[in-house]
Amino acid sequence: TLTLAMSLAFLASLVGEFAGALGASARIFELLVRVPAIPPAGSGGVRLPRFDGHLALQNVAFSYPGRPNAPVLEDFTLTLRPGQVLALIGPSGHGKSTVLHLLQRFYDPTRGRVLLDHTCPLSKVDLRWYRRHIGYVPQDPVLFDGTIHDNIAMGWADDEDDMDAGQDRRSGDAAHRRAASVREVTRDAVIAAAQTANAHEFIMEFPLGYDTPVGERGLALSGGQKQRIALARALVRDPRVLLLDEATSALSSDAEAAVQRGVARASAGRTTVVVGHKLSAFKDADRCAVIVRGRVVELGSHDELMDKARTPYGIYRRLIEKQLVSADQRKSVPVSPRSS
Numbered sequence: 001t002l003t004l005a006m007s008l009a010f011l012a013s014l015v016g017e018f019a020g021a022l023g024a025s026a027r028i029f030e031l032l033v034r035v036p037a038i039p040p041a042g043s044g045g046v047r048l049p050r051f052d053g054h055l056a057l058q059n060v061a062f063s064y065p066g067r068p069n070a071p072v073l074e075d076f077t078l079t080l081r082p083g084q085v086l087a088l089i090g091p092s093g094h095g096k097s098t099v100l101h102l103l104q105r106f107y108d109p110t111r112g113r114v115l116l117d118h119t120c121p122l123s124k125v126d127l128r129w130y131r132r133h134i135g136y137v138p139q140d141p142v143l144f145d146g147t148i149h150d151n152i153a154m155g156w157a158d159d160e161d162d163m164d165a166g167q168d169r170r171s172g173d174a175a176h177r178r179a180a181s182v183r184e185v186t187r188d189a190v191i192a193a194a195q196t197a198n199a200h201e202f203i204m205e206f207p208l209g210y211d212t213p214v215g216e217r218g219l220a221l222s223g224g225q226k227q228r229i230a231l232a233r234a235l236v237r238d239p240r241v242l243l244l245d246e247a248t249s250a251l252s253s254d255a256e257a258a259v260q261r262g263v264a265r266a267s268a269g270r271t272t273v274v275v276g277h278k279l280s281a282f283k284d285a286d287r288c289a290v291i292v293r294g295r296v297v298e299l300g301s302h303d304e305l306m307d308k309a310r311t312p313y314g315i316y317r318r319l320i321e322k323q324l325v326s327a328d329q330r331k332s333v334p335v336s337p338r339s340s
């Protein structure tokens with residue numbers, strides 16, 4: 001028993017060190033989310049000759065593996081129209097980010113399906129082909145040690161090589177291929193993505209421009225700048241579909257406006273889903289969906305849903321008003337001058 005207890009203590013200390021070394025809990029979460037519940041990519045499947053970016057979740061039910069008795073989505077139906085922006089709003093923990101996970105097929109629905117361009121179930125498509133059409137910005141994007149160029153360019157290799165890692169773990173080929181494929185991304189492609197993300201100008205203000213080192217030991221970027229770099233990373237593959245899990249952290253109003261300008265440019269002509277926490281995300285969206293306990297309970301434009309206050313529902317309006325109050329409270333906290 002003593003040996004067992006010692007082994008467990010040793011194991012616990014290792015886990016502790018590992019977590020400490022990784023630092024940000026957001027990064028751990030991102031890694032956890034990416035543990036593939038889905039067969040490795042490249043294992044075949046349908047590649048549509050063209051993809052217009054129409055996506056539909058039809059009567060989807062979902063619970064995370066390991067928590068089968070905790071349904072997250074129930075009878076969830078929602079259509080994403082090509083080129084339009086849909087914002088998701090709802091109380092914390094009611095399933096908004098989960099919708100983004102299912103749209104990337106990190107998991108399959110327990111019931112129901114996700115359909116591409118009206119005809120093709122997501123479960124039948126070639127994952128590598130599909131994910132090349134998706135740009136994803138997680139809630140707390142992680143920047144790695146390396147230059148600004150590398151941090152944007154890696155958006156090209158991201159998912160592909162995560163998936164290859166499952167197959168190539170023994171050979172270690174994935175890391176080499178990832179590095180090689182990031183090197184192939186041209187400076188022009190990186191600049192184009194940064195311009196759309198409204199990041200080019202501030203990058204050019206650094207003496208080394210795109211060769212400026214960032215990361216834990218490098219230059220400290222402000223929250224708003226990091227978000228625009230992460231947006232550029234998602235855009236470098238010129239995706240049909242853009243999925244944004246908006247950060248909850250408070251930014252100064254200038255920084256927020258700069259990020260929002262990037263999002264507006266990035267979403268033009270792309271099917272976009274924003275898990276929104278800020279009023280600007282809802283006002284700029286074509287439609288907003290209110291998600292409560294894993295279901296869509298209201299759907300419409302910001303103006304339509306604000307009008308609904310006259311009906312007995314008006315959940316959207318109440319959520320917006322609550323967010324405005326908490327945003328005002330946050331803004332009364334002094335913001336550092338670097339935050340733009």
Ligand code: ATP
Pocket residue numbers: 032033064067072090091092093094095096097098099275
């Ligand atoms: P927030 O606004 O706080 O980001 P959300 O509406 O995006 O919340 P989700 O992140 O989709 O909510 O979470 C829905 C539920 O699923 C929560 O109960 C959460 O704890 C659970 N959950 C989320 N991710 C996982 C996971 N990887 N494994 C198990 N449960 C999870």
